[in-house]
Amino acid sequence: MDKREQRERIKEKALDIGFLACGISKADYLAEEQARLEKWLAEGMQGEMEYMSRNREKRLDPRLLHEGTKSVISVLLNYYPKETQKDPEAPVLSKYAYGTDYHFVLKDKLKDLLRFIQDEIAPCNARAFVDSAPVLDKAWAVRAGLGWIGKNTNLISVEHGSFFFIGELLIDLELEPDERIVSNHCGNCTRCIDACPTQAIIKPYVVDARRCISYQTIEQRGEIDEALSGKFDDRVFGCDICQDVCPWNLKSEPHDEEAFDPHPKLMGLSRNEWTNMDESLFAELFRKSAVKRTKYSGLMRNLKFIQSEKQSE
Structure with missing residues (x-):
């Protein structure tokens, strides 16, 4: 089996396992990304995410x-939901957090792909x-021909939009890299920039995490920045606004991953039920969810913040 055939068999298997797409790139130094990363960090846009500096x-x-x-074998896994929250007044949960924490689901599938490679392609680590x-992740996905980095800094796929997770296998096999390069298709569109209620996309392709609703509701460990009061648009955990308005997401189709289906009660929660959520309901709804990351206390902090926004309107 030559390297090109190895590559195609791996990509075929990735689709069989349930991935949306798979691409392969040569492991190398990301020289182009270095300057952008250093500038972003130097300007403190990572906020409290100190791990970004390490x-x-x-x-x-x-x-x-x-x-x-x-x-580097890069994969995409669809999480675009079949349904969204029913109560238009309910606090809004990011779509990626509806079901089981993606870290576990995606890693299990990557391990399945690795076992196939070890059994059917070649012994490897x-x-x-x-x-x-x-x-x-996004830089490697671009190199693997899976999409381009949009003005909202998300990876966008011509075929699939951007509602997907990214994962990778770092592997000691010298595989034939994909030759596909996806050009930037954002053009003159500024919908993501215009729609961001906190102006976190400070210019095309640059996001100040400190102003991002996702950062404030998930990564921020202390109090939410009061300067952003009135701008959360009812987002309680994460934010999809810049993706929801992206024309490329008209191509998004619902996933078929059972693990990403929400708890039966979650989509029907009213605003009142969210506001009065106790720890037992939190544990029931989010037992396997990424929402556990912010803990009950963090979710209550977020709910309190957006409730105060409503009261001040």
Whole structure:
């Protein structure tokens, strides 16, 4: 089996496992990303995400993160939901957090893909990564021909939009890299920039995390920035606004991953039920969810903040 056939069999298997797309790139130093990352960090736009400042060399060179790495296999996993919240007055939960925490789902599928490679392609060593280590997921997905980085800094796929998770295998096989390069299709569109209620997209392709609703409701450990009061548009955990308005997401189709289906009670929660949620209901609804990351106390902080916004209107 030659390298090109190896690559195609791996990509075929990835689709069989349930991934939306798969691409392969040569493991190398991300020289183009270095200057952008350094500038972003120097301007403090990472906020309290101190981990973004650590392991910079590993973040830019996967060969330092997993010894022997020669190729990066990037995958996309759809999470666009079949339904959204029913009460238009209810606090809005980001779509990615409806079901089981994606870290577990995606990593399990990556391990399935690795077992296939080891059994059917060649003996190898690899590590699976899902948004929890110093890997520039979007940069590798671009190199693998899976899309381009939009003005909202999300990876956008011509075929699928942007409602997907990204993961990768750092593998010590020298695989044939994909030759596809997806050009930037944002054009003159500024819908994501115009729609962001906190003006977190300070200019095309640059997001100040400190102003981002997702950062404030998930990453921020202290109190939410009062300067952003009245601008959360009822978002209680995460935010999809810049994706919801993106024309490329007209191509989004509902996922078929059972693990991402929401708890039966979640979509029907009224505003009042959200506001009066106790710890037992929180534990029931979000037992396996990414919402657990903010804990009950964090969700209550977020609810209090958007409730005060409503009262001041």
